[in-house]
Amino acid sequence: MRLQATQTTPAVIPTASMADIAFLLIIFFMVTFTIEVDRTQVTLPKTVMRFEVPKKAAYVSITEGGQLKVSDGEQMSAPVQSSDEVLSFALEVLGQDPSKEFVLKADDSVPYRYIDETIDALKQARAKVIYLLSAQETQDDGSGSGS
Amino acid sequence: MKIKKSRVSDEIPTSSMADIAFLLIIYFMVTTTFAATRGLDFALPEEDDQPPVVEKEESVLIEIEPSGNLVVDQKPMQLSEVLDYLKPKLEVNPRKPVIIRPDGNAPYGAMAKVYDELRQGADKGVEVKNIAIPTQREIDRFWF
Numbered sequence: 001m002r003l004q005a006t007q008t009t010p011a012v013i014p015t016a017s018m019a020d021i022a023f024l025l026i027i028f029f030m031v032t033f034t035i036e037v038d039r040t041q042v043t044l045p046k047t048v049m050r051f052e053v054p055k056k057a058a059y060v061s062i063t064e065g066g067q068l069k070v071s072d073g074e075q076m077s078a079p080v081q082s083s084d085e086v087l088s089f090a091l092e093v094l095g096q097d098p099s100k101e102f103v104l105k106a107d108d109s110v111p112y113r114y115i116d117e118t119i120d121a122l123k124q125a126r127a128k129v130i131y132l133l134s135a136q137e138t139q140d141d142g143s144g145s146g147s
Numbered sequence: 148m149k150i151k152k153s154r155v156s157d158e159i160p161t162s163s164m165a166d167i168a169f170l171l172i173i174y175f176m177v178t179t180t181f182a183a184t185r186g187l188d189f190a191l192p193e194e195d196d197q198p199p200v201v202e203k204e205e206s207v208l209i210e211i212e213p214s215g216n217l218v219v220d221q222k223p224m225q226l227s228e229v230l231d232y233l234k235p236k237l238e239v240n241p242r243k244p245v246i247i248r249p250d251g252n253a254p255y256g257a258m259a260k261v262y263d264e265l266r267q268g269a270d271k272g273v274e275v276k277n278i279a280i281p282t283q284r285e286i287d288r289f290w291f
Contacts, residue, residue: 013228015165018165019161019164019165019168022168022169022172023168024173025172026168026171026175027170029172029175029176029179030175032179033175033178033179034184043172045255045256045258045259045260046187046260046261047186047187047259047262047263048185048263048267049187049263049266050185050186051185051186051187051188052184052185053167053184053186062255067253078162082180103186104186106255107255108254108255108256108259109254109256110254110255110257111248111251111252111253111255112211112250112251112252112253112255112257112258113251113252113255113283114255116249116251116256116282116283117283119191119280120190120282120283120284120285123191123192123282123285126191127191129188129189129190129191130188130189130191130193131186131187131188131189132186132187132188132189132259132262133185134185134186134187134259134263135188136185136264
């Protein structure tokens with residue numbers, strides 16, 4: 001009887017598809033990459049209803065202590081001192097693009113008077129839509145119970 | 148004398164491609180942030196010098212106290228009861244205005260919760276079509 005020679009598996013990791021996978025990953029990250037224009041740390045209010053905020057929308061952020069920051073959606077947010085400056089900012093932004101949307105990124109516990117002044121400034125500047133940025137409310141958060 | 152001919156390779160050098168690709172992947176992975184990009188939309192009315200047509204008596208007034216508790220048409224109420232309260236009123240007048248009026252010291256989160264609850268009404272068979280959140284300046288100018 002004739003014995004067959006034992007087959008040896010080559011000790012090589014196949015890397016032919018590595019470049020394809022790498023470029024797919026690059027394309028994924030390039031498509032999903034967005035520059036975060038406002039990095040203010042706030043605890044967002046939780047809501048059930050949430051809609052996608054338009055890209056390039058202008059931002060007004062309000063921290064727990066009532067500090068204001070604004071961004072036109074292109075440049076990083078910069079602090080402003082009062083709602084009058086928010087009005088000037090909104091007038092400038094809407095002067096360039098009257099249909100520009102605004103995003104209000106405010107802390108959950110900030111006193112409402114700060115929100116009121118900001119919304120009023122945006123109303124005076126004739127903004128059309130404001131998005132109240134929120135986090136997703138889950139079942140564990142006890143949606144709809146209590147006030 | 149023997150002349151050596153230098154031969155130019157007709158292949159594109161790809162040995163460093165994987166390094167470049169992985170550097171790009173690492174860059175995008177590190178700089179990608181999963182920012183919150185969702186929220187409640189709130190359409191603002193046109194700024195007008197004329198007083199609003201809405202009369203206080205015709206609307207439902209939801210006040211938010213500094214503690215976050217709700218008072219609806221002068222009656223203390225839980226958030227979960229608001230839509231039940233509104234349902235019969237909206238059946239009579241589907242365009243009945245519902246005004247949210249938070250106290251200046253009430254937490255913003257309380258206002259967001261009330262607005263969210265009213266917006267959810269459409270899914271619960273109580274569609275609130277006319278939600279207003281007047282600012283203090285508008286209240287001072289137009290409230291009667």
